[in-house]
Amino acid sequence: MTHPPAGRPAEPAPGETPWAAPEPAPRRTIAAWSLWDLGSNAFNTVILSFVFSVYVTGTVAADPERGQQVYSNAQTIAGIGVALLAPLMGAWADRLRSRRLMLTAATLAVVVTMAAMWFVRPEDSYLLLGVTLIALASVIAEIAGVFYNGMLLQISTPSTIGRISGTAWALGYVGGVLALVIALFGFILDGGMLGIPTEDAANARAVALLCAGWFLVFSVPVMVWGPREVPDAARVREPFRPLRAYREIVARVVRMWRQERALLHFLVASAVYRDGLGAVFSFAGVIASSAYGMDTVQVAVFGIAANVVAALGTWVFGKVDDRTGPRPVIVGSLAAMVAFGVVIVAFDATAVFWVFGMGIAALVGAVQSASRTLLSRITPVQEANETFGLYATAGRAVSFLAPALVALFTAVGGARLGLLGIVATLALGLAAIWPLRIPGVTSRR
Known part of the structure; x- marks a missing residue:
């Protein structure tokens, strides 16, 4: 890694991950x-x-x-x-x-x-x-x-970031x-x-x-027992x-x-598809009730099943992340979720909603976890907190998108068609992340 200019932390070279330590904790x-x-x-x-x-x-x-x-x-x-x-x-x-x-x-x-x-x-x-x-x-x-x-x-x-991130997200x-x-x-x-x-x-x-x-x-x-850091005494003494x-x-x-155009690209693209991911669980119960007539207990059972499936999917794809890199996990999962959503809308059947809804649930956490690992891979360790703060802010900046599209499609074609609002948000996020390439980081190929 090259030495940074005075006053600035080092930035990773293309394909170089800014790891805090080469040995696992x-x-x-x-x-x-x-x-x-x-x-x-x-x-x-x-x-x-x-x-x-x-x-x-x-x-x-x-x-x-x-x-x-x-x-x-x-x-x-x-x-x-x-x-x-x-x-x-x-x-x-x-x-x-x-x-x-x-x-x-x-x-x-x-x-x-x-x-x-x-x-x-x-x-x-x-x-x-x-x-x-x-x-x-x-x-x-x-x-x-x-x-x-x-x-x-x-x-x-x-070699372990995907598994560690995926396991923790699954435990969540x-x-x-x-x-x-x-x-x-x-x-x-x-x-x-x-x-x-x-x-x-x-x-x-x-x-x-x-x-x-x-x-x-x-x-x-x-x-x-969490990881510790050595404070920078000069910066600590400086008033904040x-x-x-x-x-x-x-x-x-x-x-x-x-x-750092790739980092900015990812922050913007992930903000779009993460809004769709959040809408999956925010609107799943509402759609299950209004479009398929599920009562409170049935919705709760569906929600519990979806969370269990999400945990398993996140754990499995965390291992895939370490083998392939995070981009294939994100792109492949988003593409599959879009396809599953279209199938649910096309076939008005509770069984289809259950089966393909579980398929979507299995991939939500996988995308979220892989997004966390991708951001970690391309972020200078000295700026990790600030970058994750920007990550949170970017997500909030477009948090209106999925709810607005759900409302629009619901007004046009009813509750079941409202699911297309989520599908459209995920598709927009997929289109935004598709061009992103960082050799040695976004993919192992």
């Missing part, structure tokens, strides 16, 4: 890092998607329609917060070079915020508190993910499924097997405590100025346009 460190994914998905699956958000909008709010509107507004503000804060916090972490400390602080903040959700009583006067806590936890969890993803280069080698799906099953059967359905009283919605509120404890338990290992940091981030984007 100890298994204990890798396991500790992976378990964080297992713990964090309790928030995404139980709080954000299936249980607590439904409690807040449907029970706490006196009017469910108003509850959904207030919740949507809060999540919009949260998205803006992530877009503004993620690259800034990433730049700060790169400066301190203490990802483990930053990840620990962010994780504990998410845990405390989730635990505070216990105080959201089933009264309309608590609606603002409920949506605010969920939105706040969303922002902090996204920022924590920036620090977490930035560790990947520290614990992997070019497993953690989400387990937490959801415990929440549904232990707390919610028929009063819950744990016998928590339903008066004052104590059982629903206790789900927040479950998720807080779940996240904390599985995060302790990375707090203790947010406005200056934003100027440096803008300068980094300009530099990417001039000197």
Whole structure:
């Protein structure tokens, strides 16, 4: 690797991966890092998607329609917060070079915020508190993910990064499924097997405590055994100025346009198809209910099955990533998902929706994990946190695309045709990523 100009970190030459160390991290460190994914998905699956958000909008709010509107507004503000804060916090972490400390602080903040959700009583006067806590936890969890993803280069080698990333992402799906099953059967359905009283919605509120404890338990290992870095004493002593940091981030984007065009290309292309990937799980339950008449239990069963299949697919394709490189995994999976989606729309049958829906689910995590490894392969290790912050920001910048297309196709042809909105987003992302070639990084060929 060539020496960088003064004041700038070294950039990888074409085909050269910017690894922190040539040797793999100890298994204990890798396991500790992976378990964080297992713990964090309790928030995404139980709080954000299936249980607590439904409690807040449907029970706490006196009017469910108003509850959904207030919740949507809060999540919009949260998205803006992530877009503004993620690259800034990433730049700060790169400066301190203490990802483990930053990840620990962010994780504990998410845990405390989730635990505070216990105080959201089933009264309309608590609606603002409920949506605010969920939105706040969303922002902090996204920022924590920036620090977490930035560790990947520290614990992997070019031959193991796909397997490590894929295994951790698969564990995230497993953690989400387990937490959801415990929440549904232990707390919610028929009063819950744990016998928590339903008066004052104590059982629903206790789900927040479950998720807080779940996240904390599985995060302790990375707090203790996670990879460590040696801080740059000169940079630590230098005052951190947010406005200056934003100027440096803008300068980094300009530099990417001039000197790291492949990295900028990937950030833009991945933002498009990641919006489609997010829509797969965001709209799957809605489409299953409105287009195929599934009730709440059937939708929950479909969701659990989809998460299990996603975990298996992510684990398998993580190994493929190490053999072929991330680009074939991303391109092949996106192409297959587009084809599966077209089949579902073409044949109006619940069995087809189930079979090909599971096929799509098996590939969602594979693309997400391979995207993480591709970004890690082409990012200078000294700028990993800032780059993953930009990765989060880019994703937020186009987060309107898939929902808008789903709404458009639904208005034109009904709920089942709305699936074409997701297919179209994935196809646009596939077209955007297709030209990207980085010899020795995007493919092993």
